[in-house]
Amino acid sequence: MANIGKLARRGGLYTLLGGFIFFSAFPFYWMVIATFKRDHDLFSPLNNPFLFNEPPTLDHLRLLFFETHYVQYLLNTAIIGFAVVVITLATAVPAAYALARWARGWGESLGIGIFLTYLVPPTILFIPLSRFASFFGLQESLWSLILVYPTFTIPFCTWLLMGFFKTIPKDIEEQAMIDGLSRFGAMTKVVFPLAISGILTVVVFAFTLSMHEFIYALTFISVSAKKTVSIGVPTELVRGDVFQWGPLMAGALIASIPVAVVYTYFLDRFVAGFTMGAVK
Amino acid sequence: MKDTVHAARPGGGRGGILDREGALAKLLIAPAVLYIVAMIGAPFVLAVLYSLSDATTGDPSLHLVGFRNFAAVLEDPVFRLALRNTFVFTLLSQSIVIVLSRILANALLKPFRGKWLVRFLILLPWTAPISLGTIGWLWMFDSIFSPIDWVLRYLGLLGTATGLLGPQTNMYWLGVPGLAMASVIIVNVWRILPLATVIQLGGLSSIPKDLIEAAEVDGASPWRRTLMITIPLTLPIVSIAFLFGIVFTFTDLVVVYVLTRGGPVQSTQVLSSWTFFKGIEAGDLAQGAAISLFMFPVLAVVAILILRMARRTEVV
Amino acid sequence: MGRVEIRSVSKKFGEVRVVDHVDLATNEGEFLVLLGPSGCGKTTLLRMIAGIEIPTEGDFVIDGRVVTDLPPRLRNIAMVFQSYALYPHMTVYRNIAFPLRARGVDEGTVRKKVEWAAGMFKIERLLDRKPRELSGGERQRVALARAMVREPSVFLLDEPLSNLDALLRTSAREELRQFQRRIGVTTIYVTHDQVEAMGLGDRIVVMSQGKVRQVGTPLDIYQHPADTFVATFVGSPPMNLLEHDGILLGFRPETFLPADAVEGSEGVATYPFEITYLEYLGAERLVYGDVGEKSHARHVVSRLPGSLNLPLEAGKTYPFAVARRDLRRFDPKSGLALPGETA
Numbered sequence: 001m002a003n004i005g006k007l008a009r010r011g012g013l014y015t016l017l018g019g020f021i022f023f024s025a026f027p028f029y030w031m032v033i034a035t036f037k038r039d040h041d042l043f044s045p046l047n048n049p050f051l052f053n054e055p056p057t058l059d060h061l062r063l064l065f066f067e068t069h070y071v072q073y074l075l076n077t078a079i080i081g082f083a084v085v086v087i088t089l090a091t092a093v094p095a096a097y098a099l100a101r102w103a104r105g106w107g108e109s110l111g112i113g114i115f116l117t118y119l120v121p122p123t124i125l126f127i128p129l130s131r132f133a134s135f136f137g138l139q140e141s142l143w144s145l146i147l148v149y150p151t152f153t154i155p156f157c158t159w160l161l162m163g164f165f166k167t168i169p170k171d172i173e174e175q176a177m178i179d180g181l182s183r184f185g186a187m188t189k190v191v192f193p194l195a196i197s198g199i200l201t202v203v204v205f206a207f208t209l210s211m212h213e214f215i216y217a218l219t220f221i222s223v224s225a226k227k228t229v230s231i232g233v234p235t236e237l238v239r240g241d242v243f244q245w246g247p248l249m250a251g252a253l254i255a256s257i258p259v260a261v262v263y264t265y266f267l268d269r270f271v272a273g274f275t276m277g278a279v280k
Numbered sequence: 281m282k283d284t285v286h287a288a289r290p291g292g293g294r295g296g297i298l299d300r301e302g303a304l305a306k307l308l309i310a311p312a313v314l315y316i317v318a319m320i321g322a323p324f325v326l327a328v329l330y331s332l333s334d335a336t337t338g339d340p341s342l343h344l345v346g347f348r349n350f351a352a353v354l355e356d357p358v359f360r361l362a363l364r365n366t367f368v369f370t371l372l373s374q375s376i377v378i379v380l381s382r383i384l385a386n387a388l389l390k391p392f393r394g395k396w397l398v399r400f401l402i403l404l405p406w407t408a409p410i411s412l413g414t415i416g417w418l419w420m421f422d423s424i425f426s427p428i429d430w431v432l433r434y435l436g437l438l439g440t441a442t443g444l445l446g447p448q449t450n451m452y453w454l455g456v457p458g459l460a461m462a463s464v465i466i467v468n469v470w471r472i473l474p475l476a477t478v479i480q481l482g483g484l485s486s487i488p489k490d491l492i493e494a495a496e497v498d499g500a501s502p503w504r505r506t507l508m509i510t511i512p513l514t515l516p517i518v519s520i521a522f523l524f525g526i527v528f529t530f531t532d533l534v535v536v537y538v539l540t541r542g543g544p545v546q547s548t549q550v551l552s553s554w555t556f557f558k559g560i561e562a563g564d565l566a567q568g569a570a571i572s573l574f575m576f577p578v579l580a581v582v583a584i585l586i587l588r589m590a591r592r593t594e595v596v
Numbered sequence: 597m598g599r600v601e602i603r604s605v606s607k608k609f610g611e612v613r614v615v616d617h618v619d620l621a622t623n624e625g626e627f628l629v630l631l632g633p634s635g636c637g638k639t640t641l642l643r644m645i646a647g648i649e650i651p652t653e654g655d656f657v658i659d660g661r662v663v664t665d666l667p668p669r670l671r672n673i674a675m676v677f678q679s680y681a682l683y684p685h686m687t688v689y690r691n692i693a694f695p696l697r698a699r700g701v702d703e704g705t706v707r708k709k710v711e712w713a714a715g716m717f718k719i720e721r722l723l724d725r726k727p728r729e730l731s732g733g734e735r736q737r738v739a740l741a742r743a744m745v746r747e748p749s750v751f752l753l754d755e756p757l758s759n760l761d762a763l764l765r766t767s768a769r770e771e772l773r774q775f776q777r778r779i780g781v782t783t784i785y786v787t788h789d790q791v792e793a794m795g796l797g798d799r800i801v802v803m804s805q806g807k808v809r810q811v812g813t814p815l816d817i818y819q820h821p822a823d824t825f826v827a828t829f830v831g832s833p834p835m836n837l838l839e840h841d842g843i844l845l846g847f848r849p850e851t852f853l854p855a856d857a858v859e860g861s862e863g864v865a866t867y868p869f870e871i872t873y874l875e876y877l878g879a880e881r882l883v884y885g886d887v888g889e890k891s892h893a894r895h896v897v898s899r900l901p902g903s904l905n906l907p908l909e910a911g912k913t914y915p916f917a918v919a920r921r922d923l924r925r926f927d928p929k930s931g932l933a934l935p936g937e938t939a
Binding site for chain 2: 026034049116124208218271
């Protein structure tokens with residue numbers, strides 16, 4: 001009896017998980033199918049859409065890579081992501097350290113204040129920022145995005161890093177000062193190496209958050225060759241009213257999977273930032 | 281002897297900036313604060329100014345005209361619809377997310393094989409760029425080639441004279457007002473569910489095991505344990521998941537923009553998309569800014585709630 | 597080399613004066629212990645000597661040089677923290693080499709000195725390990741080796757034994773004392789444990805509420821406490837205090853014995869001792885009870901050697917006595933010791 005009950009519970013668990021996996025991952029499975037399906041197969045309403053009724057093809061990939069700006073989108077995304085990572089590290093790491101270390105009251109409040117700016121959404125800021133971009137002549141330039149994306153990476157990453165720095169005992173850097181380093185030296189030579197996993201987390205987030213961004217890129221960039229993957233795929237792979245579903249799905253899939261793999265690995269730390277003190 | 285050499289080293293004293301804590305702290309914090317003031321603070325002020333002006337993309341100079349824009353915006357039936365849609369869309373999707381994420385988090389706590397792969401697949405909607413994921417849904421909601429419709433037809437629910445859902449061959453998911461709203465909500469649930477699940481997982485695994493065991497020893501039934509221990513103890517974390525979900529859904533533009541662009545006949549228009557269409561595509565900076573500012577009070581309330589929640593849990 | 601002077605130093609955190617006008621000087625090569633309850637300002641004082649904390653007023657002088665405005669690295673002091681503060685990402689070798697490398701010492705000398713320091717603390721075989729792979733005692737040795745490697749003129753220790761278990765603590769105390777004698781470096785040691793203080797210190801500085809209460813040898817501190825705080829903080833159980841003719845009489849529990857066991861050339865003071873409770877601890881027996889008239893009853897403790905096999909019972913009264921030379925007198929208002937003997 002106990003065994004049957006156990007089996008039933010197992011079965012129930014797998015069914016439940018299976019259902020959720022289906023819900024979460026099906027759109028991506030759907031992309032895989034469309035990527036390799038011949039157009040004729042894709043656009044026959046009577047064919048079973050879940051299977052290959054005709055042999056698979058690489059035509060869509062060829063079209064995507066050689067007849068669109070897709071490679072350029074990937075490159076633009078990488079350039080922007082890299083620059084945003086650099087700006088974020090240069091500002092968030094020192095700020096987080098200072099807030100975590102010299103936080104007697106005002107540091108904590110300022111830290112929370114910085115975090116709250118993360119809640120000011122792009123939807124409120126994109127109109128004035130688009131005016132900024134045109135004022136400085138940065139419309140249609142990757143620079144506009146490079147300068148704007150830190151508005152959401154800095155608040156979040158500063159907050160995240162504050163938590164990391166707080167876990168490093170103060171003794172260690174005081175010891176380093178006694179051992180012969182300056183205040184600044186103790187920070188860069190002893191504390192930063194100890195916070196390396198936090199800093200790595202920030203690198204991953206600054207990059208993925210830049211890659212995910214949509215609104216600013218949509219607002220500031222309209223020249224195809226300057227677009228990022230996030231807006232290039234949904235806006236450019238449509239000729240007139242005709243969606244090129246094969247290349248579209250291929251483009252979405254190829255850009256999604258690598259970033260998803262890395263992000264999955266770091267998600268727990270990301271969430272630790274959201275929940276602040278709520279989980280001990 | 282060594283000492284005198286040290287003392288004479290230039291810049292070696294407390295006077296050196298690299299040794300003075302107060303000055304160093306300000307120096308380290310300054311870049312981040314300046315960035316935030318210049319790129320979030322200043323644009324926010326400008327947004328407020330625009331909302332009180334008659335600026336357009338063609339003539340962006342600031343002539344303050346008072347609250348005329350807010351009045352005009354409130355008169356606009358599309359705005360009212362967008363306002364209502366935003367609340368419906370946010371609250372419905374987040375309520376569903378909270379329930380589903382709790383169920384999913386509980387399932388993920390149990391031991392099973394291939395956890396990493398399951399985790400990866402379940403997190404995909406959050407970890408992949410949202411606009412690209414939504415494109416996948418756009419294809420799934422296609423008016424002719426939707427696989428959902430194909431299954432419904434296969435099951436005989438659609439496309440036959442006796443079909444439960446009607447004789448037409450397709451549902452036109454994004455072409456019918458009610459269905460379009462449902463589609464947008466489904467995609468948002470899909471998108472936020474992984475984040476909420478991971479937050480809930482954190483909360484569930486932080487409950488001390490001995491508390492549950494103590495309750496078991498005291499003879500509490502599983503239901504009672506859930507009701508009396510798990511739910512109260514994870515309430516703060518659930519609230520935080522809910523509040524962040526609200527922030528992300530309330531201000532999101534991508535799902536609506538990619539799936540429906542607010543259509544059909546504005547039935548899925550929300551504040552963020554309406555801001556974009558008014559402010560950028562139609563070039564009315566003033567009204568666009570005014571519309572976007574209607575989001576602010578809700579966000580402020582949510583922020584206060586998040587802070588309270590975090591503070592309360594720290595006290596416990 | 598190695599003389600530390602503390603000149604009228606105060607430290608305020610906000611409105612709270614954590615260290616209050618402390619004047620103090622070490623002798624060269626001395627082992628000085630700062631003793632006091634937690635929150636008395638002893639650690640803050642040590643941290644100010646190190647340069648980690650900046651005094652609100654006053655000056656620090658090390659070997660004749662005012663160091664108040666110098667950062668820690670320029671003071672030629674070494675410090676061992678309560679947590680040992682080993683760099684977790686470095687091997688033991690790199691930990692010990694750190695202070696040398698930070699000063700730009702060449703690698704050949706670094707190697708020689710690290711090996712010398714490791715040899716002194718018998719940790720040569722641990723050099724390739726990371727701190728997390730070490731036991732508490734090993735960590736403490738590494739911390740000491742790292743502190744000693746550059747031969748500082750002053751050695752600061754902040755409760756370095758408190759993280760060790762009780763057994764290890766006794767042997768570590770012994771080792772530390774011998775090691776300090778051998779090297780002869782001036783050492784300032786912070787602790788709240790009076791046994792450690794008595795066992796280690798050439799002199800003890802007793803602090804309370806930011807003030808120095810008494811400076812003296814362990815014998816001085818124990819025999820002639822400067823005030824009632826020192827009298828009751830040092831010694832376990834603490835000194836008995838008895839109100840008598842408007843002053844406080846103090847006597848150690850081991851001097852308060854059954855009347856016929858007490859003799860004194862200067863006479864004895866005898867009291868009827870009503871026993872309330874007895875505690876047998878092996879080497880000794882603690883007898884708790886009241887002395888004096890009911891209205892004026894004072895609770896006192898007697899400590900009897902375990903070998904003294906006397907039939908005592910709770911609830912009964914026995915004549916107990918103190919030799920007059922063991923009586924100390926304190927002002928009941930200020931708590932300060934009064935000169936001279938009792939009547």
